[in-house]
Amino acid sequence: MLNYNSKESNNKNLNLENLFPKKSNSFFNSQKNFSYDSKPMSFLPDLEEHVRKFVPNIKSKNNFKKVRKQGNAYFLNKINHDYGNFLVAIYEFTKGKSAEAIKRLQYILKTDTEFVGAVHLLIKIFTTLKELKRTMEVLKLGIKRFPNDAHLKNLYGKFLISVDGNKDEAVKYLEDALKDDPHNVAYWVDTGFSYYMLRNLPMAELCLTTALKINQTDDQVISFAGVILCEHNKLNEAIELFTNALKLYPQNRQIIKNLALYHLKNGDIEMGFRFWYATKDEDRVAAPSVNAVTRRIPWLFKTDLKATTKRLKILVYFEQGIGDYLQFARYLPYLKKLGHSVTAFGSKSVIDFVKQSNDLKNIKFTSEIKLVDKEEITEFDYQTYTFNLPYLLDFKNKIPPSYQLNTKKIINNNTKLLNKINGLIKPKCKTVAFSYKGRKQHVYDKSRSIDLKIFSKLFSNTNYQFFLVDKDIGEKDEIFLDKFKNVINCDSYLNNWNDTVTVISQLDEIITVDTSLGHLGGVMNHPTSILVHKNCDWRWGKSGDAEKTDWYKSVKIIRQSQSDNWEEVIQKLYSNF
Numbered sequence: 001m002l003n004y005n006s007k008e009s010n011n012k013n014l015n016l017e018n019l020f021p022k023k024s025n026s027f028f029n030s031q032k033n034f035s036y037d038s039k040p041m042s043f044l045p046d047l048e049e050h051v052r053k054f055v056p057n058i059k060s061k062n063n064f065k066k067v068r069k070q071g072n073a074y075f076l077n078k079i080n081h082d083y084g085n086f087l088v089a090i091y092e093f094t095k096g097k098s099a100e101a102i103k104r105l106q107y108i109l110k111t112d113t114e115f116v117g118a119v120h121l122l123i124k125i126f127t128t129l130k131e132l133k134r135t136m137e138v139l140k141l142g143i144k145r146f147p148n149d150a151h152l153k154n155l156y157g158k159f160l161i162s163v164d165g166n167k168d169e170a171v172k173y174l175e176d177a178l179k180d181d182p183h184n185v186a187y188w189v190d191t192g193f194s195y196y197m198l199r200n201l202p203m204a205e206l207c208l209t210t211a212l213k214i215n216q217t218d219d220q221v222i223s224f225a226g227v228i229l230c231e232h233n234k235l236n237e238a239i240e241l242f243t244n245a246l247k248l249y250p251q252n253r254q255i256i257k258n259l260a261l262y263h264l265k266n267g268d269i270e271m272g273f274r275f276w277y278a279t280k281d282e283d284r285v286a287a288p289s290v291n292a293v294t295r296r297i298p299w300l301f302k303t304d305l306k307a308t309t310k311r312l313k314i315l316v317y318f319e320q321g322i323g324d325y326l327q328f329a330r331y332l333p334y335l336k337k338l339g340h341s342v343t344a345f346g347s348k349s350v351i352d353f354v355k356q357s358n359d360l361k362n363i364k365f366t367s368e369i370k371l372v373d374k375e376e377i378t379e380f381d382y383q384t385y386t387f388n389l390p391y392l393l394d395f396k397n398k399i400p401p402s403y404q405l406n407t408k409k410i411i412n413n414n415t416k417l418l419n420k421i422n423g424l425i426k427p428k429c430k431t432v433a434f435s436y437k438g439r440k441q442h443v444y445d446k447s448r449s450i451d452l453k454i455f456s457k458l459f460s461n462t463n464y465q466f467f468l469v470d471k472d473i474g475e476k477d478e479i480f481l482d483k484f485k486n487v488i489n490c491d492s493y494l495n496n497w498n499d500t501v502t503v504i505s506q507l508d509e510i511i512t513v514d515t516s517l518g519h520l521g522g523v524m525n526h527p528t529s530i531l532v533h534k535n536c537d538w539r540w541g542k543s544g545d546a547e548k549t550d551w552y553k554s555v556k557i558i559r560q561s562q563s564d565n566w567e568e569v570i571q572k573l574y575s576n577f
Helices: 047-057 062-076 083-094 098-111 116-128 133-146 149-164 165-181 185-197 201-214 219-231 235-248 253-265 269-278 302-306 322-336 349-355 386-392 407-412 415-424 452-460 475-481 497-505 516-523 565-575
Strands: 313-317 341-345 365-366 381-386 429-433 464-468 487-489 509-513 528-532 550-561
Touching: 047 083, 062 083, 062 098, 083 098, 083 116, 098 116, 116 133, 116 149, 133 149, 149 165, 149 185, 165 185, 185 201, 185 219, 201 219, 219 235, 219 253, 235 253, 235 302, 253 269, 269 386, 302 386, 313 322, 313 386, 322 341, 322 349, 322 516, 322 565, 349 365, 349 497, 349 509, 349 528, 381 386, 407 497, 415 464, 415 497, 429 452, 452 464, 452 475, 452 565, 475 487, 497 516, 509 516, 516 528, 516 550, 528 565
Parallel strands: 313 341, 313 381, 341 365, 429 464, 429 509, 464 487, 509 528, 528 550
Antiparallel strands: none
16 A cells, blocks of 8 residues: 555645645646657667558568577577567557457567567557457466556556556555556546545545656646546636646647536536537547448537538437436437438437337437448448537537427337236335446446445335346345345346336335436436435536436436445435335
């Protein structure tokens, strides 16, 4: 563990005033303090020049042994590793021949086990291709072979969070990387943010304070500082910080995204979505059929909608999680009303579910895009994302009403499950669908999920029946839930979203943490209580805001009054019972 006395006050370790320049200071007007972690992946100077000179002279690229010999000759046998195949792999990857590059690097890993550069390049390729499982496999191999490589340990820690959701284990690797390279500002930010995710704020603030001392104008440091400011209810100061940071980094996507999120959280919806539109990031959507060909479809601008009477063919990508699909589908009919053809692209399991709404019947839905690679793409005139629609459609600070799911149609097609649930409901009992946790891979899972032992206080009211509609319940929680006769675990009944709708439709209300279930209750117009952290997601506002939300008529927001104190929230609910 890092050396820190957790009993010390947060403010002693983090001076929030240091995050802002005095008027006489040129903090945000100078770039002299810039520093970049530019460790060359290949550990070889003049990499591009070597690729340019060496690769064209290869006689037989498919003969890996001969390529290695040519590489040795090129470097006059002064380098011990297989830089011949390494340079060719870089060339293949940059030319879009990822499969060939991967095969070549796998050969290097077998024949040159001490070449750490090959491990780094293979990780780079797999992360670019979003092959997370294969990335983890190479990272594990790299950690085993090169246990003192700080960069590999840092990467492995971050992947443990994003792939496995194992934040406690991740911190160990992030800290080890930090001990090996204590002057690396990015490692301090990564470690600090992992502590923030674990709700260990004193340690998070210690890491931020140290990062600020190393380089206060680093973009990652600024982003993390804004997160901590918001945690201390200093939302306006965080917005000011990011606004000033934009002068240093006018194209920085993370800073622009932070401005979008914090303006939205502050209630300035128009400004929030204006900034969100500015994050023209191809990584906002990841799917096999979203590729270099689809990226050539022109980006939709607001002027394109206003300057034409032509019927446009517009491709709209759903983005982020299932709750975001449900929340932002409401904007699609407004785009259609302008006279355009609208095709919405997203995950099949959610698309098949959402398109059953009568309000969305004129929208085309697809989970696969098939385009021929040709000079002119004619299938679509423009492309955009669902989060761009509020800005493009000029909704300003107005939130349109949600569409409604056709629950009657869904239920009629699911009579077997319907009868099963009705057979479980006891007479004269109030019935509640509930969810106490989200996905552990989610960045803010620790702050939005509730310990089941705390949540279970509600179960002591035997006038209620509680139907758990979470999936993937751990064995420990299953054993705990078996103690309560008025709790029904619906895990085995839920194979798709239609099943979830069928179960909920027969119950009186929903009580859930901030997951997609809250949005589902909203689009079903079902009485729903969403339990949120004091520093909650942007769409539910900020501490002190009203219980009602403009996003859904049937949803009530129940907020923590003290950060991380769920006991108070559950007690309030229990008293209302």
